[in-house]
Amino acid sequence: MVHINILDPSASPLDYYGYELRRYREAGGLTQKQLGAVIAYTGSLIGQIETARKLPTSDFSERADAALGTGGLLSRLLPLVLRSQLPAWFQRVAELESRATAICTFQAHMVHGLLQTRTYARAVLGAMDGSNLDGRTAARLARQRILDKARPPGLWTILGESALLQQIGGPVVMREQLAHLLSFAGTPHVNIQVLPHDAGAHAGLQGSFNLYRFAGSATILYTEGYGMGHPTADPENVRDCSLRYDHLRAAALSLRDSAELIRQVMEERYAERQL
Known part of the structure; x- marks a missing residue:
């Protein structure tokens, strides 16, 4: 157990947060x-947060x-x-997301x-690793704050139809997730398209990828493997x-039409009466 009297505020952002919380409280x-x-x-x-054993939340911080x-x-x-709770190899990606003017x-x-x-x-996140699941989930959701900024990046998302059908977390979770996607309808800076199965052979068969665009600097391409990420600015x-x-x-x-397909899958495959 970490003793608060020897907590090093320079050890990590979480330690610094705990140190400052304790300092202001005292x-x-x-x-x-x-x-x-x-x-x-x-x-x-409060004691757990002050000793860097528990992650704070937005509500806790505001209060x-x-x-x-x-x-x-x-x-x-x-x-x-x-952000410090993200895997080290992914922290660069979170930084790219926070600075980008457009994400495809x-x-x-x-x-x-x-x-x-x-x-x-x-x-x-829990599919293969159940450790610190609350903290890792909070860290992932914290990335979404960029969409609430005064000048958010434009986010253009293309989802393979498989993403709608793969039952991650079960039908209740999927219904909630698809409803969340539909909630962005009419949001100018968030656009969601679905690539249907009947599109056949397509330009993304080699796998998923992201493009981060910035004002005044080169576009970054990001691809991902198991436990590793590959950002590159190579022009080709x-x-x-x-x-x-x-x-x-x-x-x-x-x-x-994408929104209509998402709604159709949500209502037919994950209908409340079937849950």
């Missing part, structure tokens, strides 16, 4: 139990900021804390992380996959 003359009573959390949880008069420090630290993604078999619900993300590779993406977008259903 400056306010509050015990962990007293602060817990003010913000409606247990003193035990603690207000109670301790931090000027929003903890809420500003939270994205760094959650083709996902053959699974909904992209920026569009996943909590239960779907948890099922995906970027050009090739940009062309592939154009072909995939042309072969996919229109935005309206």
Whole structure:
């Protein structure tokens, strides 16, 4: 067990968060139990966060900021804390997502992380590894905050029809996930197309990929393997996959027809009366 008196704030963003929480609490003359009573959390949880044994949440950070008069420090630290929980090889990708002005993604078999619900993300992440599932799920969902920025990136997603049919987490989870996809209808910066099975041979048969575009700098192509990611700015590779993406977008259903197919699968394959 980590003892709070030897917590090193430079060890990680989570340690720094815990250090600052403790510092502000003590400056306010509050015990962990007293602060817990003010913000409606247990003193035990506050102790776990102060000793970097538990991840804070957005709600916790906002309440603690207000109670301790931090000027929003903890809420500003939270994205760094959650990003640090991502696998080391994926942290670069999260950084690319946060800086991109446009993201184009083709996902053959699974909904992209920026569009996943909590239960779907948890099922995906827990498929082979059940460790720290709450923290890893929170870290994945934290990436979605970029879609709520004042100037969010344009997100264009092409999903293989298989992503709608692969029953990740079970029918209840899938119904919720497909309903979430439909909730983006009419959102100008989020566009979702489905590549139907009857499209036949297509430009994405070699696998899923993402393109990150930036203002004033080169486009980055990102592909992924098991436990590793491959970002590259190589012009030839970027050009090739940009062309592939154009072909995939042309072969996919229109935005309206894609939404209709998603709705049809949700209502027929994952109908509430069948759950």
